[in-house]
Amino acid sequence: MCARQKQRWRWLWIRLPAVAVGCALLWPLVRAPYVLHVGRTCGVVIPILSHAEVRVNDVTLSDRLQFDLTVRPPDNSPPLRLKPAIRSALYGLGLITFIALVLALPDVPWRRRVTRALLGIVVLHVIQILTGLFDVFMGLAGDSKVPWPGDTISDLFPVERYFETRDYLSLLVAQVMPVLLWLVIFVYPIRRKGTGAAPRRPHQSRPSERSRRRSQRMTR
Amino acid sequence: MVPRRPSLWRTVRAAGIFIVVAGVWFWSLTNTFSLEHLWDPFTRFVAATCAGIFRLLGADVLMLGDTLNVNGTSLTIFFGCNGLEAHGLYLAAILASAMSWRRKLTGLIVGSVAVFAVNLARVCLLFVAAGFDEEVFHYIHTVVAPLVVILFTMAFFLWWDSRDVRKTKAAVAMALD
Numbered sequence: 001m002c003a004r005q006k007q008r009w010r011w012l013w014i015r016l017p018a019v020a021v022g023c024a025l026l027w028p029l030v031r032a033p034y035v036l037h038v039g040r041t042c043g044v045v046i047p048i049l050s051h052a053e054v055r056v057n058d059v060t061l062s063d064r065l066q067f068d069l070t071v072r073p074p075d076n077s078p079p080l081r082l083k084p085a086i087r088s089a090l091y092g093l094g095l096i097t098f099i100a101l102v103l104a105l106p107d108v109p110w111r112r113r114v115t116r117a118l119l120g121i122v123v124l125h126v127i128q129i130l131t132g133l134f135d136v137f138m139g140l141a142g143d144s145k146v147p148w149p150g151d152t153i154s155d156l157f158p159v160e161r162y163f164e165t166r167d168y169l170s171l172l173v174a175q176v177m178p179v180l181l182w183l184v185i186f187v188y189p190i191r192r193k194g195t196g197a198a199p200r201r202p203h204q205s206r207p208s209e210r211s212r213r214r215s216q217r218m219t220r
Numbered sequence: 221m222v223p224r225r226p227s228l229w230r231t232v233r234a235a236g237i238f239i240v241v242a243g244v245w246f247w248s249l250t251n252t253f254s255l256e257h258l259w260d261p262f263t264r265f266v267a268a269t270c271a272g273i274f275r276l277l278g279a280d281v282l283m284l285g286d287t288l289n290v291n292g293t294s295l296t297i298f299f300g301c302n303g304l305e306a307h308g309l310y311l312a313a314i315l316a317s318a319m320s321w322r323r324k325l326t327g328l329i330v331g332s333v334a335v336f337a338v339n340l341a342r343v344c345l346l347f348v349a350a351g352f353d354e355e356v357f358h359y360i361h362t363v364v365a366p367l368v369v370i371l372f373t374m375a376f377f378l379w380w381d382s383r384d385v386r387k388t389k390a391a392v393a394m395a396l397d
Contacts, residue, residue, distance in 0.1 A: 009382050016375045017368070024364055089362045096363070097370050104371075105378070165250055171305055175370055176242050179309050180235065187378065188234040188316065189227045 009106055016104040023096040023103075032061055034095065035088045038125070039065045042132040049137070052149035064088055067136060073149055082146055086135040090174035091128055098124055098178035105186055120181045131173045138162040230318070237316035245308035249299065263302040266336075270297070270343050293350045300366070301346070303339030306373045310335055313377045319384045327380045331373075338372045 036059065043056035046069070053072040060066045064085040071080040102117040134153055140146055141154035142163055162169075248254040263286055271283045274290050282289040287296045314327050342365045349360045 009379065012375055012378065016371050020367055020371050024367060027363070089358075093363050093366055096367055100367070100371055101374055104375070167299070168246055168250055171300065172246060175305050175366065176246070176309060179313070179370065179374060180238055180242070182374070183238060183313060183316070184231060184235045187381070188318075189231045 012104060012106055015106075016100065019103045020096065020100040023100050027092045027096055031092055035065060035091050036061055038088075038091060038128050038132050039067070041129045042136060043067065045129075045133055046136060049133070049152045050149070051151055061088065065132065071149065073147070080147060082140065082148070084136050084139045086132060086139065087170065090170050093174040094124055094128065094178045095121070097175065098182055101178065101182040102186065105182075108186065116185045120178075120185050123181060124178060127173060127177055131169065134162075134169070135166075138166075234316040234318070238312045241312035241315050242308055245311060246305075249304060249308075259299070259302070259304060262304070263297055263299070266302045266340070266343065267297045269340055273340065273344060274347075288347075290347050293347055295347060295350060297343060301339075301343055303335060303342070303369060305366075306335050306339060306369045307332060309370065310373045310377060313374070314380075317377075317381055317384075319381065323380075323384055327377075331376050331380065334376055335369070335373050338369055342369055 039059040039061065043059050046056055046067070047054040050071070052074055055070045055072075057068040057070055059068070065088045066083060066085045069082045069084070071082055073080065098120055099117065102113060102120065105113070134157075137151045137153040138157070138159055140148040141150065142159040249259060267283060267286050267288055271281045271288055271290075274281045274288075279290050280292075286298070287294060310331050311328065314324050314331065317324070319327065346357075346361060346365060349357045
């Protein structure tokens with residue numbers, strides 16, 4: 001590793017907090033459209049997975065993501081108005097963590113960094129939508145005051161278990177998933193010694209023809 | 221010459237190890253037995269260390285279980301504040317990486333101490349933030365503080381991993397010479 005690269009790794013310790021602070025400052029500006037998109041996409045899927053006829057009237061955002069649902073029970077009883085709400089603070093944590101890690105990683109060409117970051121953000125967004133759906137359905141199924149007719153997700157997952165593990169599920173999505181995505185997309189694809197080639201991270205540029213010829217001359 | 225194995229397989233394997241280790245770790249955080257015998261004492265240890273730091277700084281500290289009262293500001297150290305998530309992420313990342321076992325073990329010891337120290341700093345800073353507006357404290361508590369701890373943890377892992385790559389590269393360069 002040359003001196004310039006060593007210096008780049010040292011810069012990681014300065015760049016990472018700087019990028020994190022930048023992302024955390026920008027997040028309040030992006031928060032509303034991002035979280036509302038998660039909520040509205042959940043709103044599209046909720047009627048599909050519900051056992052009864054459900055209409056999503058509105059999705060709003062305050063400190064929590066608030067849904068306004070009208071449920072028409074299958075036994076022709078009067079329609080119900082339900083307003084489940086889910087926590088939205090941790091959506092930002094997941095996104096900021098992933099973006100900060102991606103931006104702070106040294107030695108990655110910008111084009112590759114951006115394309116892979118977009119891929120990661122899309123995957124993370126889909127996971128957050130699934131978690132949102134999970135939270136809504138589990139909240140409705142677990143609330144004894146709400147006559148919820150049921151849905152596909154709460155049929156598969158025990159509600160009691162959900163209330164025991166809810167905090168950890170949200171932490172998994174907010175902390176583990178961004179780190180896992182970052183590791184899988186950027187860090188782990190690495191060649192080790194004894195694999196027939198000098199160890200090189202695939203996100204780094206391939207050795208040029210000139211340097212390849214030079215190393216061949218050295219081995220002769 | 222050892223045949224070259226596709227890096228996709230290595231990535232999938234590393235991701236699998238990460239998921240299994242992180243899964244077991246996070247499961248243990250909800251398991252009653254490990255909660256009672258491991259994580260509750262660990263949380264109390266974090267609280268006691270914080271109390272010690274504040275006492276060293278000359279603050280009036282009262283400690284009742286996991287609850288600390290520092291100069292009139294009272295906070296309870298719950299799960300999420302004890303840094304166990306960051307420890308789990310670090311453990312999973314190190315075990316799934318392509319380092320030698322010796323290096324993994326050294327990295328685990330050194331890194332765990334570093335993560336513990338950063339988490340202590342986070343808890344201490346939360347006491348300072350508690351003196352501000354409630355909304356500011358909430359934002360720092362739920363977004364900024366966990367973000368700093370996770371980023372530090374992963375930066376430490378990356379730094380440790382990069383040093384290993386550097387050594388491997390040096391070994392390959394020596395072999396070529």
